[in-house]
Amino acid sequence: MRIEQLRERSDLGVISAGALKSLGVPNPWLKCRPGGPWQRMHPGVVLLHNGPPTRNQQLTAALLRAGPGAVVTGAEACRRHGLPARGPEIHVLIPGTARGSGTLILERASPMPPASTVDGFPLVSADRAVVDACRQLRSPDDATALIAAAIQKGRSTPESLRAEATTNRYGTKLVRAVLKELGRAESVAERDARRLSRKIRLTTQHWNATIANAHGVIIGRPDAWFDDVGLAWEIDSKAFHYGPRDYERTLARNSRYAAAGILVVQTLPTRLRDHPEQVARELKKAHRAAAARPRPPVRIVEVT
Incomplete structure (x- = not known):
C-alpha cells in the first residue's frame, strides 16, 4: 500500500x-x-x-497508546482549557491498565471522570485538569498561579477545586494547601479592613454589597461600601491578578465606578497589613472627598 x-x-x-x-x-x-x-x-x-511531531500528533499518539475510553488531564488539558499550565508531560486517564513512557503518564482512574471534546480531543473538566496538573508540580508559586488563573478566567471556583481535591486526595496536598492559604489570605484581609474601619470610626455594615445605578444596572460588588457618601473600598489581592485580562477586568470595574460617580479606594492586603496608618489616611481623605460632592444616584440591591 x-x-x-x-x-x-x-x-x-x-x-x-x-x-x-x-x-x-x-x-x-x-x-x-x-x-x-x-x-x-x-x-x-x-x-x-x-x-518532529506536532503537539496534536503527540496527543493523538498518547491516546492511541492509552486505548479506548482514555481522556486527557493535567497540564495539557489545562492549556486546552485556556489555562497557563507548565509541564511537558501528557497525562492521560484510562479505565484499564497500561504503561506510559517518557513524558507520557498513563493513570488508571475508577470511576472515569466525565469528559468533553475540545478541538477533537477528550478532556476532563477544568477542575480535574487543574488538580491533576498541580499533582505534578513541586512549586507552591506555580500551583498558586495556575489555581488563580482558573478562578480568574471563570473555569473554576475555589469551592469546585476544593471539592475535586477532596474527592481525589492522592497527591493533592499542594492543591489543598494553596486553596487553604488563598482562603486564609482573603479572610485575613477582610478582618484587617473591618478592624481598621472601626479604628478610624468609618464603620459600615455593607460588606460585599451589590451596587446598582438608578436603572438597576449592576455596577460592582465592593469589599466595603460607605452608603452615606457613595464610596467603594476594594481590597485587591494580587493572588488573583496574573494576566492582562485580569488587569482589563479591574480597569473595566473602575470605569463603571467612575461613570456612576462613585469614588473608589484600592488597597493591597500587604499595605493593609504593613502600613495601616497610610491606608487609614487615604480612606479618611477619600471619605471626606466623597462627602463634599453630591451623592451619586446609586443603591444597594439584593441579588438572588
Missing part, C-alpha cells in the same frame, strides 16, 4: 502497528530504525514521518 493511502488510514499521520500490519506492512518497526522514514512514538504506535 502506498504511503498516501497509509496516511489516509491514519489520524494526523499517527497509526498503530497492528493497523499497519493489517494494511500489508508486515514489520513496520524496520521503517522506524535510525534514518528510516517513520518513527516509533510509543510501544505499538507509529508516526508516518521522521520529523
Whole structure:
C-alpha cells in the first residue's frame, strides 16, 4: 500500500502497528530504525514521518497508546482549557491498565471522570485538569498561579477545586494547601479592613454589597461600601491578578465606578497589613472627598 493511502488510514499521520500490519506492512518497526522514514512514538504506535511531531500528533499518539475510553488531564488539558499550565508531560486517564513512557503518564482512574471534546480531543473538566496538573508540580508559586488563573478566567471556583481535591486526595496536598492559604489570605484581609474601619470610626455594615445605578444596572460588588457618601473600598489581592485580562477586568470595574460617580479606594492586603496608618489616611481623605460632592444616584440591591 502506498504511503498516501497509509496516511489516509491514519489520524494526523499517527497509526498503530497492528493497523499497519493489517494494511500489508508486515514489520513496520524496520521503517522506524535510525534514518528510516517513520518513527516509533510509543510501544505499538507509529508516526508516518521522521520529523518532529506536532503537539496534536503527540496527543493523538498518547491516546492511541492509552486505548479506548482514555481522556486527557493535567497540564495539557489545562492549556486546552485556556489555562497557563507548565509541564511537558501528557497525562492521560484510562479505565484499564497500561504503561506510559517518557513524558507520557498513563493513570488508571475508577470511576472515569466525565469528559468533553475540545478541538477533537477528550478532556476532563477544568477542575480535574487543574488538580491533576498541580499533582505534578513541586512549586507552591506555580500551583498558586495556575489555581488563580482558573478562578480568574471563570473555569473554576475555589469551592469546585476544593471539592475535586477532596474527592481525589492522592497527591493533592499542594492543591489543598494553596486553596487553604488563598482562603486564609482573603479572610485575613477582610478582618484587617473591618478592624481598621472601626479604628478610624468609618464603620459600615455593607460588606460585599451589590451596587446598582438608578436603572438597576449592576455596577460592582465592593469589599466595603460607605452608603452615606457613595464610596467603594476594594481590597485587591494580587493572588488573583496574573494576566492582562485580569488587569482589563479591574480597569473595566473602575470605569463603571467612575461613570456612576462613585469614588473608589484600592488597597493591597500587604499595605493593609504593613502600613495601616497610610491606608487609614487615604480612606479618611477619600471619605471626606466623597462627602463634599453630591451623592451619586446609586443603591444597594439584593441579588438572588
